[in-house]
Amino acid sequence: MKKLMLLAVIFVSVNLSAQNASFGLKGGLNYGATGEFESFSQVAGDFTSSFEDGENKTGFHAGVFAQFEVLGIFIQPELMYTELNTEYSAFDYKLNKIDAPVLLGLNVLGPLNIKAGPSFQYILNNEIEGSDLDIDDVEKDITVGYQLGAGLDLGRLGFDLRYEGSFQDNFASGGDIAADSGFTIDSRPSQWILSLSYTL
Template sequence: MKKYLLSVALLIAVSISTKAQFSLGVKGGVNFSKIGSDNFSDKNLTGYQAGLFARVGNSVYLQPELYLSGTGGKFESNDNNTAFSGKVRFTNLNVPLLIGKSFGEKDLNFRIMAGPIYTYELDHSTSLGNNISNAATDFNKSNLGFQAGAGVDIGSITADLRYEGGLTKVSDSFAKRQNLWALSVGFKIF
């Protein structure tokens, strides 16, 4: 991860020195996440995100971000043999690297973007029923995924709607992949 962050910092430094358009900002928002599995019915869990973004480029741009998020999922099963329900919440450090295309004028700009995301679990909490084994709380610390979405910039205000899909399993023994929808609003500092 240190190499990744160093690469992003070097890219930003080179872009500034070549006078490419550069923006730095703060963002925050809400997400609706779930952990999908064939073994139970899953429901969305409302979470948050807050952090920083940088945008390098004009028409085609690169947007690295660093933010904290709260994600997770609710699940239940009404199988005749074993009935259970539970909830898991994660606190994550997220590092997406998005490539985008913008359309429009400087004061009103529409964007599309996509790219990979690295997620590191900082903490988790679970409330699991009696019929779920302790192996269900053994979560992977590092996960990879992708994001794709659209956004709009109105002056210094930016808003994004994105879908995030998991490429790696949240746990080897318990769940499949985490997926979410995220809505964020940001402010370009410069």
């Protein structure tokens, strides 16, 4: 149900007023990391905690997009499958998700354009690799971040470079309640996104 509502928000609002519409495929690489890892424990009444930022790693994305031109500007909704990996000192954190950015863009100089807008994230799977730690599901299935960047359109081919950031944290947690120890990871990433697109 949530997925259907998200798709409705993206597409229905632009269909009626669109003057020109195009559709295509896109994919590429993303380079970034999820948020802070915190581990904590309590031994003999003493509480200790430590924090660690993840190391940026390369992932990938692939999906579809539409572009609707309205009054000289364009609206570009996308539906992307994204895989992101983050390296922490004791393990790797793998995140699979659906991204649905809805970008407002403007052609500024010849084939060059700029675009920005909200990006909805739906977590499909999050897991820890290379460790015995178990992790629970994230707090929120859907969160909202933002994307901004620039693109270059050369006929049917397009090139995009964007930055994605977050408006809110979205924690996944795990640990051993009996041993009074645990951890949290902020699953909302900050990343650079490089894409190649093809308009059908």
